[in-house]
Amino acid sequence: MAGGSEAPPLGAILAEFVAGHPRRGWDDAVESAAQRSFMNWLGCAIGAARHPALDATLAALRMLDPAPQGSVPGRNDRVDMASAALLTGMASRALDFDDLHPRTTIHAAGPVAAAVLAVGEHLGSSGRELLDALVLGVDVACRIGSTMGPEHAERGWDITGSTGMLGAAAGCARMLALDAAQTAMALDIAASQPTGLREQAGTMTEPFHVGSAARAGMMSALLAKHDFTASPRALEGPHGFVPVVSERRGWQEATEALGRRFEIAANLLKPFACAVALHPAIDAAVQLRARGVVAAQVQQLQLDVHPAALALEGDAHPRHAAAARASLAHAAAVGLLFGRAGPAEFDDAAVHRPDVAALREAVRATADPALADTAARATAVLADGRREAVHVAHAIGSAARPLDDDALRAKFASLVEPVLGPSRCALLSDACVRLASMEDLRELASLCRPSSSR
Amino acid sequence: MAGGSEAPPLGAILAEFVAGHPRRGWDDAVESAAQRSFMNWLGCAIGAARHPALDATLAALRMLDPAPQGSVPGRNDRVDMASAALLTGMASRALDFDDLHPRTTIHAAGPVAAAVLAVGEHLGSSGRELLDALVLGVDVACRIGSTMGPEHAERGWDITGSTGMLGAAAGCARMLALDAAQTAMALDIAASQPTGLREQAGTMTEPFHVGSAARAGMMSALLAKHDFTASPRALEGPHGFVPVVSERRGWQEATEALGRRFEIAANLLKPFACAVALHPAIDAAVQLRARGVVAAQVQQLQLDVHPAALALEGDAHPRHAAAARASLAHAAAVGLLFGRAGPAEFDDAAVHRPDVAALREAVRATADPALADTAARATAVLADGRREAVHVAHAIGSAARPLDDDALRAKFASLVEPVLGPSRCALLSDACVRLASMEDLRELASLCRPSSSR
Numbered sequence: 001m002a003g004g005s006e007a008p009p010l011g012a013i014l015a016e017f018v019a020g021h022p023r024r025g026w027d028d029a030v031e032s033a034a035q036r037s038f039m040n041w042l043g044c045a046i047g048a049a050r051h052p053a054l055d056a057t058l059a060a061l062r063m064l065d066p067a068p069q070g071s072v073p074g075r076n077d078r079v080d081m082a083s084a085a086l087l088t089g090m091a092s093r094a095l096d097f098d099d100l101h102p103r104t105t106i107h108a109a110g111p112v113a114a115a116v117l118a119v120g121e122h123l124g125s126s127g128r129e130l131l132d133a134l135v136l137g138v139d140v141a142c143r144i145g146s147t148m149g150p151e152h153a154e155r156g157w158d159i160t161g162s163t164g165m166l167g168a169a170a171g172c173a174r175m176l177a178l179d180a181a182q183t184a185m186a187l188d189i190a191a192s193q194p195t196g197l198r199e200q201a202g203t204m205t206e207p208f209h210v211g212s213a214a215r216a217g218m219m220s221a222l223l224a225k226h227d228f229t230a231s232p233r234a235l236e237g238p239h240g241f242v243p244v245v246s247e248r249r250g251w252q253e254a255t256e257a258l259g260r261r262f263e264i265a266a267n268l269l270k271p272f273a274c275a276v277a278l279h280p281a282i283d284a285a286v287q288l289r290a291r292g293v294v295a296a297q298v299q300q301l302q303l304d305v306h307p308a309a310l311a312l313e314g315d316a317h318p319r320h321a322a323a324a325r326a327s328l329a330h331a332a333a334v335g336l337l338f339g340r341a342g343p344a345e346f347d348d349a350a351v352h353r354p355d356v357a358a359l360r361e362a363v364r365a366t367a368d369p370a371l372a373d374t375a376a377r378a379t380a381v382l383a384d385g386r387r388e389a390v391h392v393a394h395a396i397g398s399a400a401r402p403l404d405d406d407a408l409r410a411k412f413a414s415l416v417e418p419v420l421g422p423s424r425c426a427l428l429s430d431a432c433v434r435l436a437s438m439e440d441l442r443e444l445a446s447l448c449r450p451s452s453s454r
Numbered sequence: 455m456a457g458g459s460e461a462p463p464l465g466a467i468l469a470e471f472v473a474g475h476p477r478r479g480w481d482d483a484v485e486s487a488a489q490r491s492f493m494n495w496l497g498c499a500i501g502a503a504r505h506p507a508l509d510a511t512l513a514a515l516r517m518l519d520p521a522p523q524g525s526v527p528g529r530n531d532r533v534d535m536a537s538a539a540l541l542t543g544m545a546s547r548a549l550d551f552d553d554l555h556p557r558t559t560i561h562a563a564g565p566v567a568a569a570v571l572a573v574g575e576h577l578g579s580s581g582r583e584l585l586d587a588l589v590l591g592v593d594v595a596c597r598i599g600s601t602m603g604p605e606h607a608e609r610g611w612d613i614t615g616s617t618g619m620l621g622a623a624a625g626c627a628r629m630l631a632l633d634a635a636q637t638a639m640a641l642d643i644a645a646s647q648p649t650g651l652r653e654q655a656g657t658m659t660e661p662f663h664v665g666s667a668a669r670a671g672m673m674s675a676l677l678a679k680h681d682f683t684a685s686p687r688a689l690e691g692p693h694g695f696v697p698v699v700s701e702r703r704g705w706q707e708a709t710e711a712l713g714r715r716f717e718i719a720a721n722l723l724k725p726f727a728c729a730v731a732l733h734p735a736i737d738a739a740v741q742l743r744a745r746g747v748v749a750a751q752v753q754q755l756q757l758d759v760h761p762a763a764l765a766l767e768g769d770a771h772p773r774h775a776a777a778a779r780a781s782l783a784h785a786a787a788v789g790l791l792f793g794r795a796g797p798a799e800f801d802d803a804a805v806h807r808p809d810v811a812a813l814r815e816a817v818r819a820t821a822d823p824a825l826a827d828t829a830a831r832a833t834a835v836l837a838d839g840r841r842e843a844v845h846v847a848h849a850i851g852s853a854a855r856p857l858d859d860d861a862l863r864a865k866f867a868s869l870v871e872p873v874l875g876p877s878r879c880a881l882l883s884d885a886c887v888r889l890a891s892m893e894d895l896r897e898l899a900s901l902c903r904p905s906s907s908r
Binding site for chain 1: 658
């Protein structure tokens, strides 16, 4: 297989960058993106703290009798820090409400944040150290994802799990203050451990990919700290990670503007708890509702969407939550009915509501290749013959219209209040904003536990 | 990507087989292969118990403060059972002395035995249960490996780690007495977690692949036991395991003669601690020595070998143990000098011995495509002009000349005596032979601990 010989020493270059980068060392836009990505990630993790996937995983982990080293945000359980990374990474992805690095389609914060928070809580690291590790770890995962291009995911890899272990390894190496050689080793050990198949979409194993990547990356950093060895060409050699899992090797994209452009600045926070391809249609449906369209009077809901919105594996008649999160008809229906599309609008109860089912039946969707993937048109045809139309050029949450800070706080509260209560949620929200100056991450971890709030 | 639609429901078929197969339920040849594969595997694991890769991994695992659930054969350390599987799987592969399922090139016992022994010790299972789980787990891994063919490994996957998690999941599901549906789930969860790149050859990460596969398979079974979910098409669906990691999908090979032909019967136990491609030349060199050829008098050692013996990444001038284990010149040199080629003949000290280096320089190797991959010719040209020639048609350890029971006991003793001492080694050797009637695997585990022997 070609591609190995002309490759740069990727592990060494990225490790030098991660180990040698100054504290912070980026502009306010990057810093804000990091703080917002973390807050969004933590909200998603806490919102899914009682997800059945976490209960099942905890039951399995209990068979190993784990040490009470680390916490799982939103729960009182304590487990060893590697298991904490696994559980938290999984939680943050379980509601499909997290984030997206659009060029690579990596849900970027998940594997890195889960791993560095677990290590940081255990070590009593500072918020500054966490943010630095998050920015650098996300950079590594997204840059390696960029070398592979869309073919990697099209082949069937769940790219968040198949690059996340590299981001988590980089982030944990930074938290552990590994030197450049050890950091390279951490990346090279992690290279052997991609987790994730797109075939798992809609099952508990899909979010497991994120947790598994977090755990694998952390363990790779711990091994590297203790003089474990791997090939210095594990990422880019002829039988190394990128050549094995990808036909494309855009090596220059891994190092382009390294230390000047930070990938986390491009990370998008999701306003709706479903596949991003459905967001423009939801936005349009929400806007129809805001203009006074009442669902009960809608005879037909015509949607013109980018072809990707119709290419998902969901269908017009979902029978459970996982299918609904990939169903254009369901997504548009709940947008019009409720004016929002959070986790509750995609759960099994929502799927089976008669009003939602009736509105799904009224959807007529057409793919329009001329539309951007952030655009949609929606036309409601009412019982009295009137028509109301909305054109969304850039959906809320896209790069042109990112979630603003108020919307992020509202999203965070919608996820965290049901688990921790409003006063604890407000404290935690403030803690996220002042994370860069927090001296000890155990303060944050403590705020994430339900018991200490009662 | 094509290939998903016509695929059989692989997970369901194999799970039904694993969960429903009667105890033993095979002929004596299969039973003997299972007992011998296990004994060989255990010897290799104990022989590498003090390998630096294990020390490094234990140091990393200690940071998680693991519960003292399970043991690591040849050590007194106790760790949680998932970590025990990781460490033991790694140990069994660390000396490159283990076994090989020739059609798939899977080192078949490693991931399965490590996982089922760790579960079995924790549960106090019987030796019968272990042997059943080993046979069935090896069958699953080798059958799925067979569907993919050589291209999968040629692409760069270390196939032992990239199929081992499936074998370990199957074996642990059997140990845990999971039903067919849960067993299918275990396989489907494991499908997302291949570990292993050939680029890691010669580093600690290479044996880590085996341990990681053992651990991943065990955890997949524990998750399945607790109602975790995965796609029922995770193995064979369009974005499932086989289509994602392989161009070839020989589905029929996964199920051909299922329950009648058992893959463990084809498993070969290695007589020499290096790549199998080098074994015919070593065998020939050992035979030259038996005929009285003295290394110091050899001016040239001419070798005719199958091309695969020259295609390894080692070279004629290895500078460390890992390179020596892939070096034809080194392998033949130690065979002629010492009459054996165990771990000691491939360690750093052996690499740097002047007599070994001199004999390596005397090797002249020629690839002969007409030779079988189990064949070699060796001719020693002596200082006095005499020539001595040997032709090996089937190397020791190949299917035509498998290691006999005495040779296996001798190999086991060579590995175990230095760690546990001769009397404990003899007890353990006997225990392996009567494994099928052992009531509680904790007896075996106890015999594997150095401390209780003193």
